[in-house]
Amino acid sequence: MKLESRFWMTVDGKKVFGKGPCILLKNIDRLGSLNKAAREMNMSYSKAWSIIHGAERALGYALVETKSGGLDGGGSFLTVEAKRLVRAYEEFSKEAEELVNKLYEDYFKDF
Amino acid sequence: MKLESRFWMTVDGKKVFGKGPCILLKNIDRLGSLNKAAREMNMSYSKAWSIIHGAERALGYALVETKSGGLDGGGSFLTVEAKRLVRAYEEFSKEAEELVNKLYEDYFKDF
């Protein structure tokens, strides 16, 4: 029996940012392309696109800069705000998970 | 911008118990009836039933005792194991939420 946890940010009840968008952003950063990131994650392009732009609308600022055209077709790149957000969320959720897992051990050690 | 968190227990990846089943069990305990609890939560009886029995199957022990027939039609009542589980989960998740919210303030105070 194992604990799993999830953390996400909301603005008046609406989901704004969480694990899924965070992973997607990291993959976009690594691959330089929303298309490639979506394919690697077995996610449709349109789904990936709507995740990113839904988060942008909710947050009120851009997470990716895009470029279309050119030899390589273009690509997507994280804004500095997105990089900061990803870093903060990752560090936070890592530590939160550890904390919560310790607490779980305390409360459920004799279950 | 507010943090929301969710915690649930799993057995080899499968969800076993979490917030939803916990609330449902509390309502069953309070109302003495799965039917009444489901109606109060705007949930179909069949959905409520499958939540409870799915959790029982995954956990390997009974969470509710049921009685059908009689003047009042019967009802559902929590087993001692269910009461213990609900209490542990509630205390755990309350403290976990507080901890995680404090941590969130630290990491996101200047966002």
Place this chain on the structure above:
DNA sequence: TTTCGTTGTTCTTGTGTTAGTATAACGCCA
């Protein structure tokens, strides 16, 4: 000017989940 792989956008299709319905069994009481 053509080719290419992106982004951006809309629409249709399929799938999985949930609600809702139907039906039987139960047991106390009038």
Place this chain on the structure above:
DNA sequence: TGGCGTTATACTAACACAAGAACAACGAAA
């Protein structure tokens, strides 16, 4: 015995969500 409000279970309809297709725009290079 008949009525009632439960539990228990199966089946069907409706809805939400995701996949995927389709198509235009873009811009660098051949």
